[in-house]
Amino acid sequence: MKSLYLAFQVYLAFTMKSFQKRMQYRVANLAGLTTNFFFLLVQIFVYTAFYAVYTGPLPLNLHEIITYFVLCQAFFMLMPFWGTRSEVTSAIKSGDVVLQLTKPVDFQAYWFADECGRAYYYLFMRGLPTFLISILFLDVAIPQQPAVLMAFAVSMTLSIFMSAVITITISSSAFWTLDTTGIVGMSYSIITLFSGMLVPIALWPEWLAHIARWLPFEGLIDVPFSIYLGKITGIDVWVAIGKQVAWNLFFLGFGRFLLTRGFSRLIIQGG
């Protein structure tokens, strides 16, 4: 038990370091916040115009759409390849990876701790201010039942974990091709689209929504936000969270497999 606690302390220290490193860029963060609100404003204009003339039934009303995109702007920096570039790839490319290998820590856990630090930074420096300012000026829905908020918190935490694990897994492709631009660009596009970050999946055509439901990426954005909006209720909440856990475990295992394979063929770059 004591050793487990010690290990936790070590990784927590890595997380804090990663957090502090990003705290250096506070002015850039302010600019980023401004950009967030600009995009949010345009998104609201666009949806307001669409909703103004559409008469048919819709799964989300305008009030809910605005809330959805407020949450989107609050959390998108935590999503894979959206915030500052993951350092896994650059460590492999530059050969710095060898320094991490000499440390008596688990490689995947180390990067996970690092990614968590990144996530906490964006959660507190971007997400929280975006959300709080939005509540003041926009028509944002706030769940009334504590159970919904609890479920959202659990689901969002799983989303953040999955984001970290996906980032590490995809970045470790640098073991095979030093240039990951193509793979990262491709993954970024697929993840961004199928997470529901651009358009809520509820508004998609049936066949495409069906594909999205079978992919893990809806668990990043669409699932936690739908829980927040009360669109997923009762037993379905447990099913949705269960799916998130399963995908987390899948990426954890797959990432570990890739890392082990990667190390066995690792050639250190530079000296």
Place this chain on the structure above:
Amino acid sequence: MHHLSLYFHFVKLRIRSQMEYRLSFVFDLFSQASVSVIDFCMIALLFNRFKQLEGWSLWEVGFLYGMIGICFAVAEMIGRGFDVFQESVVRGEFDTMLVRPLGTFYQVFAHEFVLRRVGRLAQAVAILLISNSQLVIYWSFAKVGYLLISLVSGTCFFIALFVIGATSCFWTVQSIEVINIFTHGGVFMGSYPFSIYRWWFRRFFTFIVPLACVNYFPSLFVLGKVESLGVSPVGVQLAPFAGFLFLGITMLFWRFGVSRYQSTGH
């Protein structure tokens, strides 16, 4: 003339160096195209659900999207020098430009050429052409000429934004990131008809940052929407020149900035 041939010589050198890593280049191209294509996926998904936006169909908006996409891709391709200019200031490399017998604006402009933006450009051109094939547009020589002028003007508009960002380095050393609102944000908001925005938003993006002049108004003319929307036809025909004017003003700003330059040391 000498400047022009020298510029093409620089471009040739840039392309040659970027082609050294051929596989990398292909990956980049691929990545660029796939990243920008999801923006259009978003528009297509919205139209699939809502059918129309204030009288605009999917392909009319696609035309708008293609236009702004082309302008931004070309601006990023040729105007990249201003985008990365802050590094020159941080490292004190701008000093060397000052002693060369060429204008500083020209040198920074000719400093970079990013061929891989062709990926994004191809995607935007494709959307424009598909939109055109889905719409009934009566093309005349005048219209084609007008469209080309608008595209050049739009490119100037984005380069002007890069120049503003670069010029701010003379005071702040770091480029002001707020400029991203107008570049990336401009592409995003320029992909939708301006009439959906509030009046103060429209005014700002017409008279102060003339995004509407290089994109929305020209598209009205090309798509034959001028009469139905009650916009002044003369105003629409003159609108694209705002892009050139905007670049001209930022060049003056650049000149002023250079006169205030203090080296960070080398």
